[in-house]
Amino acid sequence: MTQPPHDEPTASSPEELREQVEQTRTELGDTVEALAAKTDVKARAQHKAAQAKEQATVKAGELKTKAADLAHQAQDKLPDPVKDKAAQAAEQARTKTAQAAQLWHDKAPEPVRHRAAQGARLARDNRNLLLAGVGVAAMVWLACRRKG
Numbered sequence: 001m002t003q004p005p006h007d008e009p010t011a012s013s014p015e016e017l018r019e020q021v022e023q024t025r026t027e028l029g030d031t032v033e034a035l036a037a038k039t040d041v042k043a044r045a046q047h048k049a050a051q052a053k054e055q056a057t058v059k060a061g062e063l064k065t066k067a068a069d070l071a072h073q074a075q076d077k078l079p080d081p082v083k084d085k086a087a088q089a090a091e092q093a094r095t096k097t098a099q100a101a102q103l104w105h106d107k108a109p110e111p112v113r114h115r116a117a118q119g120a121r122l123a124r125d126n127r128n129l130l131l132a133g134v135g136v137a138a139m140v141w142l143a144c145r146r147k148g
Contacts, residue, residue, distance in 0.1 A: 056132035063135055 011017035037043070075083070105113070123130055 053129075053132075056136075057128045060128060060131040060135050064131065 011020055075086075078086070108116075
């Protein structure tokens, strides 16, 4: 006969023995689940990808906020005549953009306009991912520029 381990007390009644067996089953089930989770490479990779995406989204938000703050600080330091010229330039840009949009609508074929609208909608729906990609590209460009 086998002897029970020294660190675990023996059961004094069938009820206690059943409780010990149930507890051992639960612990064994938890151990098997933990081992199965460690061997599921696809799920672990998806989890890491989700974490990376979340981190990129957070970083992109931080960078966007910082850029907006810096732009406002720079704008506040400008003299009034420069601010006025910037406002005029912005208004001219809005006018030219509206004219270009109208020209595009009048001259571009329907299938091309449809595809462009799909692309714009896709970019708008995936704005965070697009911003993160642009941020990464900018960081890579800056890193390459410094090395060269």
